[in-house]
Every structure is written in structure tokens, then in C-alpha cells.
Amino acid sequence: MQINPIINYHPDSRPDSYRESGRDNYQLSKMARLLNSFFTQDAVTVAEKLLSKTLVRVWDDGTVSRYRITQTEAYMGADDLGCHASKGRTPRTEVMYAEGGSVYVYLIYGMYWMLNFVTGAKNEPQAVLICGIDAIVGSGRVGRVLKIDKSFYAENLLSSPRIWIEDAPDVKEFETTTRVGIDYAGDEWKNKPWRFTTKK
Numbered sequence: 001m002q003i004n005p006i007i008n009y010h011p012d013s014r015p016d017s018y019r020e021s022g023r024d025n026y027q028l029s030k031m032a033r034l035l036n037s038f039f040t041q042d043a044v045t046v047a048e049k050l051l052s053k054t055l056v057r058v059w060d061d062g063t064v065s066r067y068r069i070t071q072t073e074a075y076m077g078a079d080d081l082g083c084h085a086s087k088g089r090t091p092r093t094e095v096m097y098a099e100g101g102s103v104y105v106y107l108i109y110g111m112y113w114m115l116n117f118v119t120g121a122k123n124e125p126q127a128v129l130i131c132g133i134d135a136i137v138g139s140g141r142v143g144r145v146l147k148i149d150k151s152f153y154a155e156n157l158l159s160s161p162r163i164w165i166e167d168a169p170d171v172k173e174f175e176t177t178t179r180v181g182i183d184y185a186g187d188e189w190k191n192k193p194w195r196f197t198t199k200k
Helices: 022-032 043-049 139-145 183-190
Strands: 054-058 064-075 103-108 112-119 126-133 163-166 174-177 195-198
Touching: 043 064, 043 112, 043 126, 112 139, 126 139
Parallel strands: none
Antiparallel strands: 054 064, 054 163, 064 126, 064 195, 103 112, 112 126, 174 195
């Protein structure tokens, strides 16, 4: 069985020759999907291990794009003042309290949808923010390229027909830095080295 290679054509610029069947590809790729057991690990572990994994996006016309994950950030629950869960359980954060393996999205600046994957055990609200795929850097840009919107909220990565993660070898070399845009979290939490980036 052959899995198609990673290809990062933007949905509006793919050549006519790149026309995979979404249904056939869904069946082909299902065996390679990461299982919920991967996502029930803690957010720091998942953020590291997601590097170089393959993010699959099936478009409305049935074609498929694949992207290599290159940058992530971990958010470690209610004690982490950089994490949304630190503000309490709300309608927006409800999905974070589910068992790992669901999609968590939220809107910033009224225009950028952030793509996150819920991790950890039930009632341990953690998530990993996807900050880079292939040459696309920045969580806002990632959301735009993947055409993420509110409809992805709480989608199950194991059963979704339009977005999932496929396995790939773990990277051996990567960089860790502090997370971006969370100065409000205070020195302890903003200085956690929980931003993971593949080395070029």
C-alpha cells in the first residue's frame, strides 16, 4: 500500500493533475492516522512528537493536500496561565475538557482561526497550537491556508473526513523556545520552553 507524498499545494493553486479522490484517500489513509492514544499524552509530549507528522486536509471539492508540521506550542492546563483553561471552564474551552483527540479552534483579531489539538486525559484541559506547516509560519497563516473556521470546533481527528494527522518518523533535532504572545501569563509561564520547531 502506497501513501501519497506530502504536497503543499494551496487549494486555489493546485495543478489539474493533482486531483486525488477524497473518499478513496480517506480509506487509504485511515490506517496511518494517529490514534486517540497519541493525543491522550500530555501537551508538551504531543507538541514535540507532532513535529514532522503529516497534517491532511480534504477540501470541499474532494481533493487532498498534505503538510508537514514544523512548529507547535504546548498549553498545559488550568495551572498554565498562558492556557485558555486557566480562565475557567467556559463554552469556548469546553472541548478542552474532553479526552485528547479533538480539534479546538478560536478566533483572534476577528479574522484568524487558530488550529489546536486537544491533548491529555478527560477533564485535564490541555492543547497544542499548530504554528507552522511546511514553509507556512504563523498560527494565523496556518488557519487561513487550511481554511479553518468555527465548524471545525470539537471535530474528532480519528473520524473526521476532512482533517486528520498521519504518522511519520519522529524528528531527532528540533529547537525549543518560549511561546509567543503570552506576556500576560507572567514570568514563570511565558518563559516555559514549550514552542517546538523543526531544524532547517
